[in-house]
Amino acid sequence: MDRQEQIEFLLDHYENPRQKQPMSGEGVVAAEGGNPDCGDVIKIYLKVDGDGKTTVTFEGEGCTISQASASYLSEFATGKTLDELARLDYNDLIDALGREIVTQRTRCATLSLETLHAAIRKRARLL
Amino acid sequence: MRVKSQLRIGRGNGILPDRFALFRKVDMSQSAPPSTSVLDVRAIRAEFPILERQVHGKKLVFLDSAASSQRPRQVIDAMDEYYRHSHSNVHRGVHALSEEATDLYEAARKKVMRFIGAKSSREIIWTRNATEAINLVAYSWGRTNVDQGDEIIATEMEHHSNLVPWQLLAKERGAKLRFIHVANGGVLKLDELGSLLTRRTKLVAVSHMSNVLGTINPVREIAERAHSVGALCLVDGAQSVPHMPVNVQELGCDFMVFSGHKMCGPTGIGVLWGRRDLLESMPPFLAGGDMIRRVTLEGAEWNDLPYKFEAGTPAIAEAIGLGVAVDYLSGLGMSAVRAHEIETVAYALERLAEVPGLRLLGPTDPEQRGGLTTFTLDGIHPHDLATILDSEGIAVRAGHHCAMPLHLKLGLPATTRASFYIYTLLEEIDALVEGLYRAKQIMTRK
Numbered sequence: 001m002d003r004q005e006q007i008e009f010l011l012d013h014y015e016n017p018r019q020k021q022p023m024s025g026e027g028v029v030a031a032e033g034g035n036p037d038c039g040d041v042i043k044i045y046l047k048v049d050g051d052g053k054t055t056v057t058f059e060g061e062g063c064t065i066s067q068a069s070a071s072y073l074s075e076f077a078t079g080k081t082l083d084e085l086a087r088l089d090y091n092d093l094i095d096a097l098g099r100e101i102v103t104q105r106t107r108c109a110t111l112s113l114e115t116l117h118a119a120i121r122k123r124a125r126l127l
Numbered sequence: 128m129r130v131k132s133q134l135r136i137g138r139g140n141g142i143l144p145d146r147f148a149l150f151r152k153v154d155m156s157q158s159a160p161p162s163t164s165v166l167d168v169r170a171i172r173a174e175f176p177i178l179e180r181q182v183h184g185k186k187l188v189f190l191d192s193a194a195s196s197q198r199p200r201q202v203i204d205a206m207d208e209y210y211r212h213s214h215s216n217v218h219r220g221v222h223a224l225s226e227e228a229t230d231l232y233e234a235a236r237k238k239v240m241r242f243i244g245a246k247s248s249r250e251i252i253w254t255r256n257a258t259e260a261i262n263l264v265a266y267s268w269g270r271t272n273v274d275q276g277d278e279i280i281a282t283e284m285e286h287h288s289n290l291v292p293w294q295l296l297a298k299e300r301g302a303k304l305r306f307i308h309v310a311n312g313g314v315l316k317l318d319e320l321g322s323l324l325t326r327r328t329k330l331v332a333v334s335h336m337s338n339v340l341g342t343i344n345p346v347r348e349i350a351e352r353a354h355s356v357g358a359l360c361l362v363d364g365a366q367s368v369p370h371m372p373v374n375v376q377e378l379g380c381d382f383m384v385f386s387g388h389k390m391c392g393p394t395g396i397g398v399l400w401g402r403r404d405l406l407e408s409m410p411p412f413l414a415g416g417d418m419i420r421r422v423t424l425e426g427a428e429w430n431d432l433p434y435k436f437e438a439g440t441p442a443i444a445e446a447i448g449l450g451v452a453v454d455y456l457s458g459l460g461m462s463a464v465r466a467h468e469i470e471t472v473a474y475a476l477e478r479l480a481e482v483p484g485l486r487l488l489g490p491t492d493p494e495q496r497g498g499l500t501t502f503t504l505d506g507i508h509p510h511d512l513a514t515i516l517d518s519e520g521i522a523v524r525a526g527h528h529c530a531m532p533l534h535l536k537l538g539l540p541a542t543t544r545a546s547f548y549i550y551t552l553l554e555e556i557d558a559l560v561e562g563l564y565r566a567k568q569i570m571t572r573k
Contacts (some may be wrong), residue, residue: 064510103519
């Protein structure tokens with residue numbers, strides 16, 4: 001992916017976000033994450049079905065990288081198991097988003113994963 | 128988590144339309160004159176080696192001097208020369224190198240003294256930066272002069288370095304911290320001073336020039352009013368001393384702080400100026416070598432000013448470097464520096480006003496503000512704006528600029544700041560504006 005393609009990729013997720021809707025009801029856990037430095041806010045909704053497959057959606061506001069990351073991650077995560085999600089690594093996410101572009105703003109890029117992990121831990125505590 | 132299969136998303140065949148063609152053919156006949164009328168900016172730029180740099184294959188357009196300025200080769204060379212020829216620890220060596228080092232070091236102190244109109248070099252205390260200087264006052268003066276029920280006044284526009292030390296002091300001593308608020312145009316609501324100042328007020332801490340709004344505060348008037356109730360006045364000169372003539376006698380303040388790296392000097396060196404009688408009465412800040420006259424196992428006698436407040440081996444090369452920076456700026460003349468910045472910021476205000484959706488913070492009169500412009504651009508997050516500008520080689524700063532309370536008050540999570548200095552060309556402002564249009568193109572295409 002060259003630089004311009006990386007930018008296009010992020011902008012697409014920012015302008016046409018996937019999985020951007022709240023979830024409610026039985027078994028849904030929500031966690032909030034935010035970057036007080038710059039006002040990025042992410043809320044991750046997590047649900048696990050009978051087969052152990054997750055659905056992840058989000059809501060949020062903020063810079064392109066933080067929101068694109070949440071869209072990409074929510075889409076990627078949906079259909080995976082909790083275990084796979086718990087093992088997701090920040091560096092992998094940064095690489096997937098395009099390291100060259102997000103390198104100066106890794107906090108923005110990883111906010112979604114941080115929040116997803118918080119949701120997983122919260123779920124473990126509640127259940 | 129490989130995504131290569133997800134690359135071609137949304138935009139047809141993935142080959143980008145050449146939306147930037149619009150900006151490639153720039154009509155040079157419309158450009159501004161390269162330099163303001165006051166300083167020979169091209170000649171100045173030739174002395175700043177870093178300005179030759181390329182960033183992402185583009186010319187560097189450095190608009191972040193308010194965060195830290197660049198250094199002329201004279202400063203770099205002087206420090207290099209010092210380390211190559213004269214370095215030794217200062218102050219008590221009898222040998223030649225130590226004498227040379229001491230002479231250079233103390234000469235630098237005198238240069239700073241003259242630069243700000245201090246009466247004596249004993250009033251010039253070297254610190255690491257303006258932040259440390261403020262902490263020195265809070266620690267040394269504050270803890271012995273501020274008591275339960277006393278009051279400290281600061282403003283809503285302060286940088287965290289001129290806010291948090293007072294918060295800590297107030298909490299520790301049971302004192303109250305009160306604030307002068309900022310009005311819509313970015314100026315202080317000075318009429319609040321009447322009710323804020325009481326006989327319990329011990330200190331008014333105020334910035335001379337806001338690093339976000341650019342507002343130049345009427346420090347002289349504020350100091351006078353502080354004195355009228357028996358309070359002291361500390362001025363944060365981090366943005367003013369590098370950019371305009373500052374004379375501490377004229378301002379009438381009691382303490383002034385500033386940082387070397389914002390005024391063409393090295394990092395790691397800053398200055399606290401304090402009125403001599405105040406500094407004499409204050410206990411030391413950091414303790415150890417150099418700040419003592421005599422030491423036994425049981426105790427110690429403090430050294431004279433300024434050394435009482437300079438513990439341990441100082442940043443010798445850095446102080447010397449700052450002295451050379453002072454020489455450099457004095458050579459240009461601070462009135463000329465200020466005039467250049469007024470012209471530059473006037474041009475910037477004019478050009479920025481053309482950009483739809485751009486909201487500028489702070490006073491609109493160039494004479495009332497320093498050479499920085501902080502703004503928001505509708506629909507584009509400052510981080511994204513800064514990233515896009517960076518890809519054009521333009522360095523600006525995005526965030527809250529260490530002034531979160533101000534941003535909370537303005538209801539803005541973050542802003543973008545472009546700041547100017549002696550080496551800023553007007554065509555760099557043109558480049559900034561072009562970059563802003565490009566960002567709008569990229570971010571608002573549908």
